[in-house]
Amino acid sequence: MASISRDEVANLARLARIEMTEPELDHLASEMDLILGAVARVQEVAGADVPPTSHPLALQNIFRPDVVAPSLTPDEALSGAPAQADQRFKVPQILGDAE
Template sequence: MAEITRDDVAHLAQLARIEMSAHELDRMAGELAHIVDAVKSVSEVAAPDVPATSHPIALSNVFREDVVGHVLTPDQALSGAPDADDHRFKVPAILDEE
């Protein structure tokens, strides 16, 4: 198992400004050691003849082709708007800018 000490975890916690109890430091040291070992085992399996993948199943584009359909005219789109100006929705200003 990888050697991750309680002092290593305490140092990382201090850098991240995370307060941890003694029990949490001990538990986290063990958990981090298991994680490092898991990464090592994956690294050992990786070989130059094995391509890197981000997903175990090949993915393809599942989107349909873009087809222009029925679209609203500006007047139709703005018909329910409380206020409009020059074919645009008009909303109250939220910044002190023009």
């Protein structure tokens, strides 16, 4: 049966870039056990002979013609940015000082 520890949930939260509080991690760890127990049922019928379906349509990759088309202006593209400078998205530092 599926079982997931609190440490595993904390690691998942780290991977998902969510800084969860301790009570949140406790609560979620207990819920995840229940949910995983329920969804693990898929394994009962997923035999090796069954091909997976990733999408309802039989898709082929589609390319558009390589021609210039109207698109957002820099001002429009930046209109929702939390911070901007010199027509660019301004973000917190991405490389640590000590790393």
